[in-house]
Amino acid sequence: MTLSEEDYIKTIYHLSDFNSKSVATNAIAEQMKTKPSSVTDMVKKLSEKSLVNYKKYQGVSLSEKGRLVALSIIRKHRLWEVFLVDKLNFSWDEVHVVAEQLEHIKSDTLIDKLDAHLGYPKVDPHGDPIPNKDGVFTKSVKKLISELPVGSQGVCVGVNDSSAAFLKFLDKNKIALGDTFKILEIEEFDGSVTISTRSGSISISKQIATNLFLEIVDEE
Amino acid sequence: MTLSEEDYIKTIYHLSDFNSKSVATNAIAEQMKTKPSSVTDMVKKLSEKSLVNYKKYQGVSLSEKGRLVALSIIRKHRLWEVFLVDKLNFSWDEVHVVAEQLEHIKSDTLIDKLDAHLGYPKVDPHGDPIPNKDGVFTKSVKKLISELPVGSQGVCVGVNDSSAAFLKFLDKNKIALGDTFKILEIEEFDGSVTISTRSGSISISKQIATNLFLEIVDEE
DNA sequence: ACAATTTTTTAGTTTTGTCTAAAATTTATT
């Protein structure tokens, strides 16, 4: 597989909503910052290799073979992201560009050993699940803390309110994107939530809880 | 710089004996398993970018700019080799192919952080020196243990005698390629040498000492 | 239903890096 082919497969996978839904030529072109005609050419090539199902004017979908290729690239991407953050102290938001290059390195042994070195992580620094060698992975959902039951655990991936005041509050309480939180207790009386962080547990008001998104990985 | 350009620069550097000596078109073609005509084409391109000095029929040499590019690729290659051996438990002889891919990843930050993570190593697992960010590096020489004075230190990189009996002896004494040894004492009487290894110090006969090569890095 | 618009494909080029075959230059031999 060439680098370019891998990028197409990955894009088709993402646009098809992690599914085998049919994707439009134009959508691929826009996503990859290329022209629709280039997409048609490549899609024909991928179809020859039976990585995608393609009928003229009807869009493309990944074949099972293509889906497995996509998952193997995503596995590599996410493992490298964990490496960059956990081992090299990259910050949460710097890793994507570098991982986009590293994901194309071809060596099964390398990925196996990297996985072991990282302690077989289940999710990447953004909270997204890491597929295993066979392409099996747990789906994840993005939910507000206020929508979650006691015991849930996830990675903080976003805010609803991005006012300076709110961000200041997060900073003061050592809450940062990429941190993992667990919901310990929900107070019936005022809806405040106690969550555990790396630096101990804190209580946040209902208002805060309705402004913080966690990425939750379903249990297997 | 494209992947292919980087490979040419690296090959020219190696063929010019880590120097700026002029290299023949045919030699490059043979090394890169390509045709002389392809080499001529690429060399013209590198000359346009003033990475090499080139005059028709007179061979190529790296310019100062080209030499720095070569050293930066070698730096990356060797740092990744250290990573693969020290952190991922690759064996000494498996790392080259993977490092050939990793050396092309483009990110200065990545290499800085990798260097720090590895503890700023001076040599790779083969005993070859790692250039610093500015392309400065210590030259290394390959010598028999019997040729070295007390106090020398180096990485075991080869054997003279590859008989089964000799290899068995090495195995029994836990001497492996890639290990670092220091010469502690040389016995005047019989020329036997005491060396320190990871698992303690051992004494080896003169005969053994004339069959083991160490890669020695000059002191700065 | 049919014209207008949008989407997708085709046809013909371009660029990068390679190749083959032939020409030019250098090196070696006698």
Added chain:
DNA sequence: AATAAATTTTAGACAAAACTAAAAAATTGT
């Protein structure tokens, strides 16, 4: 020094992956 041999370059072509412009098919609006 002249010719043979080896090396290197040129010229022309090709495959991959992109592009532009134009044609074809599908979708939308009335």
